[in-house]
Amino acid sequence: xxxxxxxxALWLAAALSLLQLFFGFAALKPPAEExxxxxxxxxxxxxxxxxxxxxxxxxxxxxTDLSVKLVAENSHSLKPWLYKFAGAWGNHEGSMxxxxxxxxxxxxxxxLFERRxxxxxxxxxLAAQATIGLGFYIFLLFASNPFDRLEPPPVEGNGLNPLxxxxxxxxxxxxxxxxxxxxxIAFSFAVGALLTRDVGPAFARAMRPWVLGAxxxxxxxxxxxxxxxxxxxxxxxxxxxxxxxxxxxMPWLAATALLHSVTVLATRDGLRAWTVMLAVVxxxxxxxGTFLVRSGILTSVHAFAVDPRRGFFILILLALYIGGALTxxxxxxxxxxxxxxxxxxxxxxxxxxxxxxxxxVLGLVLIGTLYPLxxxxxxxxxxxxxxxxxxxxxxxxxxxxxxxxxxxxxRWRRDRLKALGQRxxxxxxxxxxxxxxxxxxxPGMHILPLLGLALSLGVGAGSxxxxxxxxxxxxxxxxxxxxxxxxGIAVSLAGMACDSxxxxxxxVAARPGETVSVGPYDVKFLGVEPIAGPNWTAIxxxxxxxxxxxxxxxxxxxxxxxxxxxxETSETSIATRLxxxxxxxIGKPGDDGRWQLRLWWKPFVTLIxxxxxxxxxxxxxxxxxxxxxxRRARREEEEAYA
Amino acid sequence: MRRTILWLPLGLFLLFVAVVIFQLRHxxxxxxxxxxxxxxxxEFALQPIVPGxxxxxxxxxxxxxxxxxxxxxxxCLPCRVEAPQLMALKQRGIPIEGIAVRDRTxxxxxxxxxxxxxxxxxxxxxxxxxxxxxxxxxxPESYVIDxxxxxxxxxxxxxxxxxxxxxARAWEAAK
Numbered sequence: 001x002x003x004x005x006x007x008x009a010l011w012l013a014a015a016l017s018l019l020q021l022f023f024g025f026a027a028l029k030p031p032a033e034e035x036x037x038x039x040x041x042x043x044x045x046x047x048x049x050x051x052x053x054x055x056x057x058x059x060x061x062x063x064t065d066l067s068v069k070l071v072a073e074n075s076h077s078l079k080p081w082l083y084k085f086a087g088a089w090g091n092h093e094g095s096m097x098x099x100x101x102x103x104x105x106x107x108x109x110x111x112l113f114e115r116r117x118x119x120x121x122x123x124x125x126l127a128a129q130a131t132i133g134l135g136f137y138i139f140l141l142f143a144s145n146p147f148d149r150l151e152p153p154p155v156e157g158n159g160l161n162p163l164x165x166x167x168x169x170x171x172x173x174x175x176x177x178x179x180x181x182x183x184x185i186a187f188s189f190a191v192g193a194l195l196t197r198d199v200g201p202a203f204a205r206a207m208r209p210w211v212l213g214a215x216x217x218x219x220x221x222x223x224x225x226x227x228x229x230x231x232x233x234x235x236x237x238x239x240x241x242x243x244x245x246x247x248x249x250m251p252w253l254a255a256t257a258l259l260h261s262v263t264v265l266a267t268r269d270g271l272r273a274w275t276v277m278l279a280v281v282x283x284x285x286x287x288x289g290t291f292l293v294r295s296g297i298l299t300s301v302h303a304f305a306v307d308p309r310r311g312f313f314i315l316i317l318l319a320l321y322i323g324g325a326l327t328x329x330x331x332x333x334x335x336x337x338x339x340x341x342x343x344x345x346x347x348x349x350x351x352x353x354x355x356x357x358x359x360x361v362l363g364l365v366l367i368g369t370l371y372p373l374x375x376x377x378x379x380x381x382x383x384x385x386x387x388x389x390x391x392x393x394x395x396x397x398x399x400x401x402x403x404x405x406x407x408x409x410x411r412w413r414r415d416r417l418k419a420l421g422q423r424x425x426x427x428x429x430x431x432x433x434x435x436x437x438x439x440x441x442x443p444g445m446h447i448l449p450l451l452g453l454a455l456s457l458g459v460g461a462g463s464x465x466x467x468x469x470x471x472x473x474x475x476x477x478x479x480x481x482x483x484x485x486x487x488g489i490a491v492s493l494a495g496m497a498c499d500s501x502x503x504x505x506x507x508v509a510a511r512p513g514e515t516v517s518v519g520p521y522d523v524k525f526l527g528v529e530p531i532a533g534p535n536w537t538a539i540x541x542x543x544x545x546x547x548x549x550x551x552x553x554x555x556x557x558x559x560x561x562x563x564x565x566x567x568e569t570s571e572t573s574i575a576t577r578l579x580x581x582x583x584x585x586i587g588k589p590g591d592d593g594r595w596q597l598r599l600w601w602k603p604f605v606t607l608i609x610x611x612x613x614x615x616x617x618x619x620x621x622x623x624x625x626x627x628x629x630x631r632r633a634r635r636e637e638e639e640a641y642a
Numbered sequence: 643m644r645r646t647i648l649w650l651p652l653g654l655f656l657l658f659v660a661v662v663i664f665q666l667r668h669x670x671x672x673x674x675x676x677x678x679x680x681x682x683x684x685e686f687a688l689q690p691i692v693p694g695x696x697x698x699x700x701x702x703x704x705x706x707x708x709x710x711x712x713x714x715x716x717x718c719l720p721c722r723v724e725a726p727q728l729m730a731l732k733q734r735g736i737p738i739e740g741i742a743v744r745d746r747t748x749x750x751x752x753x754x755x756x757x758x759x760x761x762x763x764x765x766x767x768x769x770x771x772x773x774x775x776x777x778x779x780x781x782p783e784s785y786v787i788d789x790x791x792x793x794x795x796x797x798x799x800x801x802x803x804x805x806x807x808x809x810a811r812a813w814e815a816a817k
């Protein structure tokens with residue numbers, strides 16, 4: 001019954017989105033303007049319906065209703081309840097339903113709260129949003145129905161991929177989806193503004209919170225995903241340039257560029273066409289991301305979600321939306337007037353450089369990700385790995401970071417280079433001193449980590465500079481947000497540089513009782529014992545680590561065997577200290593009673609994710625600051641009229 | 643000029659869609675092509691191992707007529723499974739020669755008695771030397787060798803019933 005109710009709600013939501021699309025676009029032409037009034041309520045009703053459908057699915061998973069095909073294929077009655085719950089979207093159908101639910105809820109939020117945009121543009125925006133939603137409803141209903149029944153129902157379910165049985169799963173995919181969906185709202189705004197030829201500061205201000213929100217979620221999702229891969233896969237790395245990682249990085253790069261260009265548009269009414277273009281690009285990247293994950297067209301560690309037929313369907317949607325938007329862009333953007341102009345040395349100038357560099361990095365990552373696809377079409381197999389990405393994206397990223405420091409120190413419209421030089425003197429000095437110290441005391445470092453580490457110090461100081469000589473209590477919240485986010489970049493950069501320069505790794509075959517030293521630690525291998533969890537058994541090693549004869553502490557890495565489906569995973573055991581992490585993994589036993597142990601000492605590696613969290617937190621502060629200021633401005637406006 | 647640039651993103655995007663459609667339609671090709679095809683069979687001369695079958699050397703294969711060479715062993719279970727298919731190929735008039743890898747007479751004799759004996763000659767390759775030269779990484783593997791001793795087909799793994807026609811065709815083509 002629950003499944004049928006869910007399916008019914010989904011059909012209703014789809015019908016409402018069709019209505020929203022039709023009324024919305026019809027209302028753009030004079031005789032049907034009346035229809036526009038119903039668009040907001042329809043958007044809200046549509047969201048309510050799809051939320052009901054999604055809640056039904058969660059209920060089915062919590063009850064482990066095995067007569068539903070999706071539950072039987074992906075769940076298991078013995079799973080802990082958190083994974084039953086998260087399992088609702090840990091599969092193709094469920095995750096698509098989550099996607100479209102978030103999309104509809106975001107659309108409803110626009111309908112409820114957006115008051116600054118001209119009504120026609122808003123209705124066009126909601127119509128564009130409905131078009132996107134409708135495509136996914138059709139996809140769900142005809143190609144991946146989550147509520148399909150199974151006759152007869154099986155006695156037990158298949159279980160969930162053990163790699164996904166981790167608290168990280170409960171939050172990583174939804175976070176990225178929130179990000180993707182936020183970008184889709186920005187895209188709808190751009191389409192709406194193009195349709196009504198209304199690209200200007202009002203449009204930019206309406207779009208900005210969505211871009212900012214999406215960007216916060218993407219930042220959080222990428223940071224969390226990186227940490228998840230780091231401790232769950234047991235390979236000791238935090239970024240693998242896997243196609244799917246790139247698929248989440250590319251929308252982030254585009255959203256970062258968009259975030260900055262939309263500020264120029266909102267504040268100075270410049271970069272109109274470019275901002276619209278970026279909104280389309282950012283959405284394309286998130287769709288291409290979804291497509292790459294779902295179609296299995298690229299080989300990836302995320303291959304648990306692959307189905308070529310569905311890939312084809314998503315490709316059709318992608319072609320319709322992006323192709324349509326780019327056609328609209330080609331037709332309409334010529335009629336969008338150039339905004340106000342500015343001198344090369346100015347805040348706008350720095351933001352343009354920032355945008356160009358981000359676009360270049362985006363382009364390089366895109367080329368690297370799709371290159372194997374292109375060569376395979378020509379009959380040649382290649383794979384593009386970290387050496388390419390690090391060497392092409394690394395230097396540009398460093399340059400970008402330098403611009404990031406300079407930008408906030410420049411005035412809008414025009415500034416003098418000499419003045420910038422004075423403001424930058426201290427950060428430059430710090431970076432130079434750090435470089436000198438590193439060359440003297442840590443010889444033989446590779447060039448990228450060396451520059452990265454030196455720059456991170458200068459950038460850290462430089463990102464605090466906008467607060468210099470300001471009245472800190474009257475500084476707007478979004479300035480703090482920017483400062484913290486930029487500081488987070490410096491912190492993250494320092495972590496990456498430390499990790500790649502100073503990590504020590506030991507791979508040994510040890511007998512119980514032996515001691516291995518890695519970095520500042522002596523790690524004694526005490527032995528192994530079998531243990532059992534709710535749906536797995538494991539071999540657990542007991543390691544006793546101590547630093548310079550200090551108090552020893554215990555680490556217990558495991559090699560886990562899951563029963564449903566039968567899979568082995570390795571559970572790392574990590575000790576976090578202020579100056580880094582001791583990372584331990586147990587591998588296979590040898591014939592002679594020895595065990596493979598893999599130990600890493602990673603100095604300051606945690607800074608990478610701390611920085612990521614700071615970046616996201618800075619985003620949150622900015623968002624709150626912008627929303628508050630927008631409210632205040634509107635109130636003052638209303639009072640002025642009254 | 644400026645007008646054209648506005649359409650550039652659409653052009654690039656359509657290119658992407660075209661490549662991706664091509665890839666999806668063709669599917670990704672996971673077959674690894676044999677590096678041995680078109681190469682001359684290396685020089686070798688293997689001793690006989692079971693009574694009633696002469697040993698095998700390169701000169702035996704350069705008879706002007708194509709042969710099927712089966713790399714096998716009595717200790718290999720898939721070899722037992724593919725035996726009926728070898729018999730079927732034999733019945734189509736294809737001469738089959740065997741290379742017995744790391745095998746013993748006392749094991750091989752009952753194996754041939756049980757599974758069937760489609761072989762004309764059987765050479766013993768106790769150290770896997772010839773197997774290695776053939777670019778074979780396991781048993782069973784089968785090669786179609788033309789009358790001049792050139793490898794025309796490498797079939798990795800056991801010959802399934804559905805492979806019989808393909809191999810017979812390759813043998814016809816090698817004539």
